[in-house]
Amino acid sequence: MTDQHSISRRRLLSTAGAAGAAGLAVGGAGGVLGSTAAHHSTPLTAVGSTMVPFHGTHQAGITTPAQARGHIVAFDLAPGADRKAAAGLMRRWSAAAEAMTAGRTPAGDDQIALDAGPCSLTVTFGFGASFFPKAGLADHAPAALVPMPAFPSDAIDPKQSNGDLWIQIGADDPLVAFHALRILQKEAAGVATPRWQMNGFNRTPGATARPMTVRNLMGQIDGTNNPKPTDKDFDAKIFVPDKSGPQAWMNGGSYAVVRRIRMLLDPWDDLTETEQEQVIGRRKSNGAPLSAPAPTGIETTPVDLEKVNPDGSLAIPGDAHIRVAAAQSNAGATILRRAFSYHDGYRADGSPDAGLLFICWQADPTTGFIQIQLKLDGSDHLTRFIRHESSAIFAVPGGAQPGEYVGQHLLEA
Ligand SMILES: C=CC1=C(C)c2cc3[nH]c(cc4nc(cc5[nH]c(cc1n2)c(C)c5CCC(=O)O)C(CCC(=O)O)=C4C)c(C)c3C=C
Numbered sequence: 001m002t003d004q005h006s007i008s009r010r011r012l013l014s015t016a017g018a019a020g021a022a023g024l025a026v027g028g029a030g031g032v033l034g035s036t037a038a039h040h041s042t043p044l045t046a047v048g049s050t051m052v053p054f055h056g057t058h059q060a061g062i063t064t065p066a067q068a069r070g071h072i073v074a075f076d077l078a079p080g081a082d083r084k085a086a087a088g089l090m091r092r093w094s095a096a097a098e099a100m101t102a103g104r105t106p107a108g109d110d111q112i113a114l115d116a117g118p119c120s121l122t123v124t125f126g127f128g129a130s131f132f133p134k135a136g137l138a139d140h141a142p143a144a145l146v147p148m149p150a151f152p153s154d155a156i157d158p159k160q161s162n163g164d165l166w167i168q169i170g171a172d173d174p175l176v177a178f179h180a181l182r183i184l185q186k187e188a189a190g191v192a193t194p195r196w197q198m199n200g201f202n203r204t205p206g207a208t209a210r211p212m213t214v215r216n217l218m219g220q221i222d223g224t225n226n227p228k229p230t231d232k233d234f235d236a237k238i239f240v241p242d243k244s245g246p247q248a249w250m251n252g253g254s255y256a257v258v259r260r261i262r263m264l265l266d267p268w269d270d271l272t273e274t275e276q277e278q279v280i281g282r283r284k285s286n287g288a289p290l291s292a293p294a295p296t297g298i299e300t301t302p303v304d305l306e307k308v309n310p311d312g313s314l315a316i317p318g319d320a321h322i323r324v325a326a327a328q329s330n331a332g333a334t335i336l337r338r339a340f341s342y343h344d345g346y347r348a349d350g351s352p353d354a355g356l357l358f359i360c361w362q363a364d365p366t367t368g369f370i371q372i373q374l375k376l377d378g379s380d381h382l383t384r385f386i387r388h389e390s391s392a393i394f395a396v397p398g399g400a401q402p403g404e405y406v407g408q409h410l411l412e413a
């Protein structure tokens with residue numbers, strides 16, 4: 001097991017999928033924080049000094065606990081940029097990401113994150129389907145990187161969707177996250193241009209009395225029933241199994257499905273709390289499933305989809321989100337959800353332009369997100385309170401080893 005995986009896994013387990021209040025601090029004199037740590041006369045806090053290693057079997061930012069700040073950005077290759085140019089860009093991006101995630105200053109630094117530690121910074125890189133023909137690598141395009149089907153309730157903006165290259169940045173400090181975004185955008189000059197960019201957030205570590213699963217902007221505890229790295233079939237469901245041949249470059253990788261989902265918060269707020277709980281199938285206060293009697297039910301109480309109320313009705317309604325999305329309702333389909341909330345101001349009608357930057361991870365999008373969304377769209381009560389407005393699927397290769405860059409096995413195949 002790699003350092004990255006072991007640190008991430010321990011943090012994930014210690015916080016039950018929540019943003020950790022105090023991650024593993026890896027720093028101090030002579031530690032991995034390097035030059036930035038040396039500037040500090042007093043030690044950094046746990047939030048500042050927590051480091052998620054860049055190198056590993058899998059890229060960081062997949063099993064890493066939710067971070068307080070996120071940026072996702074898609075780029076298109078510039079006209080004439082070929083495989084060699086793309087390889088140079090991935091090499092520069094990886095070098096900058098490795099330095100910043102270790103708390104060191106990258107080449108061409110602009111001092112935005114000066115004084116801060118790595119703050120759990122992760123940088124995750126992916127390739128969209130349109131990348132492969134442009135880079136002369138059509139024969140290496142993974143079969144799993146299928147076009148996203150159009151779902152009946154979709155309201156997708158193509159300009160805010162897809163893209164040749166994708167970066168997900170997460171950190172527990174907004175300046176550290178922006179710094180990474182700015183450095184990586186500057187490195188792309190002449191090779192790739194931003195296509196779309198979105199900003200998200202989660203709880204700040206330490207904001208709650210104990211580490212908790214995050215709440216979304218509808219006020220629900222969100223992320224409870226995610227698969228855990230300790231689950232027997234976790235790796236098989238979330239990561240691409242090793243193979244040989246032209247797609248071996250995806251060994252240890254995963255597929256990211258990205259959906260910007262606006263929440264219709266005004267109609268949602270018109271519901272009573274009980275009605276809201278019926279939409280999801282869990283209590284808002286503590287996340288307990290509606291099949292667990294209050295007050296004994298807690299967030300981790302197993303869901304009982306068969307449970308009936310004394311009046312004969314289902315305890316978890318037939319159209320409740322957790323029933324329709326459950327693996328049992330979708331031939332075992334399993335995804336790892338790792339979202340950020342967003343708020344981009346107000347729409348013309350005065351309603352908040354806010355919701356979820358829904359990012360989920362799986363070994364194969366067809367048997368993951370697509371399988372579940374085919375069921376949700378139409379039969380999930382939550383559909384009436386959300387709009388899917390942008391969409392993308394990215395092939396996210398395995399992590400780089402020291403001395404390598406992300407995507408090297410593709411670009412130098
Ligand atoms: C296609 C997959 C999914 C989409 C799109 C989606 C959107 C979405 N979900 C919430 C809020 C919650 N989701 C919860 C559970 C849950 N959601 C999905 C899948 C999608 N959600 C799954 C597979 C599950 C787990 C189901 C189970 O087996 O129990 C929950 C409950 C708590 C939890 O387990 O995380 C909430 C709350 C929103 C607001 C949203 C779109 C904006």
Ligand SMILES: [Fe+2]
Nearest residue numbers: 321322325337
């Ligand atoms: Fe959900």
